[in-house]
Each structure stands twice: as C-alpha cells, then as structure tokens.
Amino acid sequence: MPSKPHRRTGGFAEVLAALPPKEEPGRWNLDDPIEKGGFVDAGGCRWWLARGPVEERLARRLAAHADELTVGLRGELVEASPGHYVPALxxxxxxxxAWRExxxxxxxxxxxxxxEGDxxxxxLVVSC
Structure with a gap:
C-alpha cells in the first residue's frame, strides 16, 4: 500500500501573508463616474449618467453638440476636497x-x- 504524501505546513495563508501590502491610491482616487452613475464636476455641477455606452452615430452627434465633453481619466484635483479627483471638462x-484621438x-x-436636465x-472612455 502506498504511503500517504506528507502534508505541507503553511500553504495558502503563508503565501498571502508574504505578499506586499496593497498600495493605497492616495491623491489620485477617481470614483468611476459610470459605475457610480454620476459625478460632480469641479464647478459644482452634478452630472447623472443618462445612457451608455451609446452607439457610434449618437456619440459622433454628442461630440459635436453636447454642452460638455470629458475623456476618461483626464481630470483635476478638487481643492475644496483634498484627494477627490473629478473628470476635467x-x-x-x-x-x-480629443474626439480624433x-x-x-x-x-x-x-x-x-x-x-437641471438641460x-x-x-x-469618452478611450482604449489604451
């Protein structure tokens, strides 16, 4: 009859304990406006997610006629709230x-x- 393999001590718990600590995001902590359903811009205007992702024809029309445009992780720190990062208009x-890129x-x-809804x-979330 074959002998039982020896059980190792430690294992998964030791591997987890040996991993370096998770880096804190620090100042560049961007709450995902899409996941959160909206954001407040640096000027204090509240924006709510209306729809998306939208199809190319509507995106092209919005690129030309929307009141504001922002691109993904381009943003700015809000002085009144240290560490809060918002999309830059x-x-x-x-x-x-930005549209061509x-x-x-x-x-x-x-x-x-x-x-206000008006x-x-x-x-735009641009692929890298």
Missing part, C-alpha cells in the same frame, strides 16, 4: 483633438445629463 478648442484608439461613449455631457 474640455475647452471647446480641445474637443476636436478617441476614434483612433477606440472608445466607449456615455451620455450624462446635468442635474445640459448634456459626452464622457
């Missing part, structure tokens, strides 16, 4: 280049509406 002159790299587009925002 692009200036009108920055929008065409998104089209070249691939993207998912989401439509957000302001809390303004729209195109949020």
């Amino acid at each position: 692009l200036a009108p002159e920055e929008r065409p280049a 998104a089209c070249e790299l691939g993207y998912l587009a989401y439509e957000f509406r302001s809390s 303004r729209t925002l195109l949020y």
Whole structure:
C-alpha cells in the first residue's frame, strides 16, 4: 500500500501573508463616474449618467453638440476636497483633438445629463 504524501505546513495563508501590502491610491482616487452613475464636476455641477455606452452615430452627434465633453481619466484635483479627483471638462478648442484621438484608439461613449436636465455631457472612455 502506498504511503500517504506528507502534508505541507503553511500553504495558502503563508503565501498571502508574504505578499506586499496593497498600495493605497492616495491623491489620485477617481470614483468611476459610470459605475457610480454620476459625478460632480469641479464647478459644482452634478452630472447623472443618462445612457451608455451609446452607439457610434449618437456619440459622433454628442461630440459635436453636447454642452460638455470629458475623456476618461483626464481630470483635476478638487481643492475644496483634498484627494477627490473629478473628470476635467474640455475647452471647446480641445474637443476636436480629443474626439480624433478617441476614434483612433477606440472608445466607449456615455451620455450624462446635468442635474437641471438641460445640459448634456459626452464622457469618452478611450482604449489604451
């Protein structure tokens, strides 16, 4: 009859204990606006996720006509709330280049509406 294999001591618990500690995100802690269903921009406007990802034709129309546009992890720290990072709204002159870059790299587009409901925002998640 074959002998039983020896059982090792430790195992999985020792492996977990030996792993380095998880790095804290620190100052660059971005709450995902899509996962959270919205965000407050640096100007204090509340944006709610309206729909998305949207199809290419609607994304192209929003890129041209939405009141605001932001691209993924481009953002800024909010001085009033240290460590809070929000998407940065692009200036009108920055929008065409951001749209071209998104089209070249691939993207998912989401439509957000302001809390008042009268303004729209195109949020692009660009593939890297």
